[in-house]
Every structure is written in structure tokens, then in C-alpha cells.
Amino acid sequence: MNKRREVRGLTLRTLVPNAITAAAMCLGLTAIRAAILQDWDAAVLLVFAAGVLDGLDGRTARFLNAQSKFGAELDSLADSLSFGVAPALIIYLWSLQFLDRLGWFAALAVAVACALRLARFNARIDLDEQPHKSAGFLTGVPAPVGAGVAFLPMYLWLETGNPALREPLFVGIWLLVIAFLMISNVATFSWTSLRPRRNIRLELLLIGALLVAALILEPWIALSIVSAGYLATVPYSILRYRKFRRQRAANKEASSAPERPA
Structure with missing residues (x-):
């Protein structure tokens, strides 16, 4: 008796977040064009738009209960293109090509570091050495954020036109630093896990609204401030995570200590 083989495909509900991911990939490719x-203005803004879609696809999948292995793999491929390959090529064409081989080396560092970070996340290796997301931390700088921060010299150049900001040696060193932060075990804040106090939530809404207005009216200044502000949080997040680990170790030691007889 022959049994019919059940063939499982992607449902229409599952296709919605995957379509958003594919759109983000298209934006990354168009940024290279x-x-x-x-x-340069369009190139940077297209990568920024890809980052916005990258933040929407996962939330859409969770909202529709449409998570899938296919979607996770597609998301990683899209991130590698939009936040690794695209920024590397854009910054190379903008500045690093004038540094010849060393400039290409710096561009490769960002693209490869982004791919390695995404592969590490998918494989979930070195879990014991990585910060716990449940505690409000990520391991290293996320790929979309790394791409945004890598553009910081370009933001300032687009705003001021200062040729020193386009100096290939400076830009190359900057990219190497960002590549290191992306693949490092440095603890960084996971903004989705932050829970602001109730008494400041209206103030945060106001800041968010003003930030959106600033991105529309003065995008390069706003993106420069956001990038610099994020980098300023990295030392603080390292100190917070060290404190968290000490507290966790103390709690573990206290729980494992034998009780004294009464």
C-alpha cells in the first residue's frame, strides 16, 4: 500500500516576513549600484532603509507566528549582503580605493567579519563565553549597527565636506576597529531587552519622535550623533556585564554552599 508523502512548503503567512527580508536584500544591492x-547620499540611505526592514522582518514573523528555518537562513544571507558586503564596497569606492591593496584589505575585513558574526550566531558556538541575551546583553556589535557605525566618517563628510574625513588611511583604520567589534566577545546592550521605568516613558517617546524628525530634516547629523552615542555605551555595557557576572558567580556560590546545622 503506497502512502502519500506529505510535502510541506512555505505558507502564505510565512512568505510575508521573507518578502520583507528579500526587499532588504534588494535595498542592499541597490545601495552598491x-x-x-x-x-553617496542614496547609497548610505539605502543601507539605512535595509536596516529598518531588517528590524521589521523578525517582528513580523513573530507577530504572525511565521518563524521558519528558511526565514532564519534567508535573514542571515540578507544581513551579510546588506550590512557586510554593501558597506564594504560603498566605503571602498568612496575612499579606500585610493589606498590600493591596503584599502581593499580593510573593506574585506568588514565584509568577512559580518559573515563570521552571523555564522557564529547561527551555529551558537562558544555559548559559555558569550553574554546572556536574557540578561540584556549581546556578543559584539550587531551587524546592522556595525554597518551604521562604519559609515560614521561618511556621515560627517556628507554634512561638512571636510576632505580629511575621506582620508583612506583614517577610514581603513576605522573599518578595522568596527570589524573587530563585530566579531569580538565584548558585551553590548540588547536594546530590545531594556525596560525603561514608567516615569520616563513619555520622555523617551518625545526623544524618539524628535529623533525621527532629525533623521528627516538633518539625517547626517542625526546619524552621526546616534552612531557616536552607541559607541559611547560600549564601555558602560562592558562594566555592567562584568558586574552581572560577579553577581551571578556570587549567587551560584551561595546556592551551592552547604547549609550549617542548626
Whole structure:
């Protein structure tokens, strides 16, 4: 008796977040095209738009209960392209090509570091050495944030036109630092796990609204401030995580200590 084999495919509900991910990939590819045409404003903004879609696809999948292994793999591939390959090529065409081989080396560092970070996340290796997400920390700088921060010299150049900000040696060193932060075990804040106090939530809403307005009216200044502000939180997050580990070790030691007889 032949049994019918059940073939499982992607449902229409599952396709919605995957379509958003594919759209983010298209934006990353279009950003490379804009850089080839030396349309630097469009190139940077397209990567930023890809980051916005990257934040939406996962939330959409959870909202629709449409998470899938296919979607997770597609998301990693899209992130590697939009936040690794695209920024590397854009910054190379903008500045690093004038440094010849060393400039290409710096561009490769960002692209490869992004791919390694995503592979580490998918494989979930070195879990014992990585900060616990449940405690409000991530391991290293996330790929979309790393791409945004890598553009910091470009933001300032687009705003001021200062040729020193386009100096290939400076830009190359900057990219190497960002590549290191992306693949490091440095503890960084996971913004999705932060829970602000009730008495400041209206103030945070106001700041968020003003930030959106600033991104529309003065995008390069706003992105520069956001990037610099994020980098300023890294030392603080390292100290917070060290404190968390000490407290966890103390609690574990106290729980494992034998009770004294009464």
C-alpha cells in the first residue's frame, strides 16, 4: 500500500516576513549600484532603509507566528549582503580605493567579519563565553549597527565636506576597529531587552519622535550623533556585564554552599 508523502512548503503567512527580508536584500544591492554611480547620499540611505526592514522582518514573523528555518537562513544571507558586503564596497569606492591593496584589505575585513558574526550566531558556538541575551546583553556589535557605525566618517563628510574625513588611511583604520567589534566577545546592550521605568516613558517617546524628525530634516547629523552615542555605551555595557557576572558567580556560590546545622 503506497502512502502519500506529505510535502510541506512555505505558507502564505510565512512568505510575508521573507518578502520583507528579500526587499532588504534588494535595498542592499541597490545601495552598491548607487555607490558605483557615486550617489553617496542614496547609497548610505539605502543601507539605512535595509536596516529598518531588517528590524521589521523578525517582528513580523513573530507577530504572525511565521518563524521558519528558511526565514532564519534567508535573514542571515540578507544581513551579510546588506550590512557586510554593501558597506564594504560603498566605503571602498568612496575612499579606500585610493589606498590600493591596503584599502581593499580593510573593506574585506568588514565584509568577512559580518559573515563570521552571523555564522557564529547561527551555529551558537562558544555559548559559555558569550553574554546572556536574557540578561540584556549581546556578543559584539550587531551587524546592522556595525554597518551604521562604519559609515560614521561618511556621515560627517556628507554634512561638512571636510576632505580629511575621506582620508583612506583614517577610514581603513576605522573599518578595522568596527570589524573587530563585530566579531569580538565584548558585551553590548540588547536594546530590545531594556525596560525603561514608567516615569520616563513619555520622555523617551518625545526623544524618539524628535529623533525621527532629525533623521528627516538633518539625517547626517542625526546619524552621526546616534552612531557616536552607541559607541559611547560600549564601555558602560562592558562594566555592567562584568558586574552581572560577579553577581551571578556570587549567587551560584551561595546556592551551592552547604547549609550549617542548626
